[in-house]
Amino acid sequence: MSDTLDEFMAQCRARCDTGLRLHGGFGGQLAQVAGLADLEAALDYALEANGKRIRPCLLYAAGRAITATADLDSALDHPACALELIHTYSLIHDDLPSMDDDDLRRGRPTLHKAFDEPTAILVGDGLQARAFELIADAPGVSAAQKVDMIRLLASAAGPGGMVGGQFLDIAGTGRPLLLDELQDMHALKTGALIRAALSLGAIAAGASASQQEALESYGEHVGLAFQVVDDILDVEGSTVTLGKTGGKDALANKTTYVSLLGLAGARETAEHLLDGALEALEPFGESADMLRGLARFVVNREA
Numbered sequence: 001m002s003d004t005l006d007e008f009m010a011q012c013r014a015r016c017d018t019g020l021r022l023h024g025g026f027g028g029q030l031a032q033v034a035g036l037a038d039l040e041a042a043l044d045y046a047l048e049a050n051g052k053r054i055r056p057c058l059l060y061a062a063g064r065a066i067t068a069t070a071d072l073d074s075a076l077d078h079p080a081c082a083l084e085l086i087h088t089y090s091l092i093h094d095d096l097p098s099m100d101d102d103d104l105r106r107g108r109p110t111l112h113k114a115f116d117e118p119t120a121i122l123v124g125d126g127l128q129a130r131a132f133e134l135i136a137d138a139p140g141v142s143a144a145q146k147v148d149m150i151r152l153l154a155s156a157a158g159p160g161g162m163v164g165g166q167f168l169d170i171a172g173t174g175r176p177l178l179l180d181e182l183q184d185m186h187a188l189k190t191g192a193l194i195r196a197a198l199s200l201g202a203i204a205a206g207a208s209a210s211q212q213e214a215l216e217s218y219g220e221h222v223g224l225a226f227q228v229v230d231d232i233l234d235v236e237g238s239t240v241t242l243g244k245t246g247g248k249d250a251l252a253n254k255t256t257y258v259s260l261l262g263l264a265g266a267r268e269t270a271e272h273l274l275d276g277a278l279e280a281l282e283p284f285g286e287s288a289d290m291l292r293g294l295a296r297f298v299v300n301r302e303a
């Protein structure tokens with residue numbers, strides 16, 4: 001993998017899409033079991049969705065910052081797909097009527113709209129379990145690396161990470177949040193999986209403790225920047241470009257970086273976070289160029 005950021009991202013997405021098809025899905029096997037054809041169809045619907053795959057891109061880029069071994073990418077495929085499975089499950093559950101109650105995701109009807117609510121809950125549960133199975137089966141990494149990755153992903157996705165952030169978000173709905181509360185909630189809800197992308201790539205590539213620390217700091221900055229920009233796009237983007245319902249935060253009266261800081265203040269915060277992310281990469285040379293490009297991509301994206 002190499003060359004420009006666009007080419008790098010296209011290659012990461014292609015690897016992730018292929019991996020999800022080959023290892024995330026069941027290749028028609030579930031449909032052979034009496035009564036499970038609809039479950040497999042719903043799983044395939046979730047896996048075929050047109051996501052940006054930004055977390056897998058970060059994971060592959062973190063690996064590349066550490067080492068340039070020829071078989072690196074094949075060692076990163078399973079962790080990258082596992083992370084995307086967890087992310088996809090979180091979006092499916094977030095869209096449920098009892099959570100954010102949304103009809104549109106990734107430019108298509110949400111899973112509970114295309115199928116039904118129990119199926120959407122079970123598909124989310126299934127994707128989550130499948131993620132850990134994928135890491136356990138990962139080629140090209142040691143048993144110790146697998147255990148470290150499973151522990152890290154479980155912790156990032158669980159109550160001390162993404163689930164905790166989602167809980168804080170729901171609990172905080174309907175009352176104004178202070179900037180610190182907003183930041184703490186997003187550091188868990190969105191930030192935990194983004195930080196996990198960097199750490200999983202680092203573990204699979206055999207990073208030293210100091211390299212892991214630098215990547216974690218980069219991940220913290222990029223994770224928050226991702227959310228600040230998400231809040232900006234919710235105001236500035238259209239439902240068509242976003243592929244999900246725009247303007248929802250204001251309608252739901254949610255505290256966001258834009259509601260607290262204004263559009264210009266939120267944009268400035270995103271730029272500061274970008275500077276912090278780039279600074280965290282100072283110990284790395286050119287090998288971290290894709291991470292630099294991805295941080296800029298996260299801050300300048302339009303969807």
Ligand code: GRG
Pocket residue numbers: 050051052053054087089090091093094099106162163166189190227230303
């Ligand atoms: C239900 C346990 C549970 C958690 C849900 C991540 C999350 C927690 C909810 C998503 C709500 C949301 C829209 C958060 C804003 C940031 C975010 C995660 C956006 C979606 O990620 P993208 O833009 O999506 O990477 P794609 O579709 O490109 O993968």
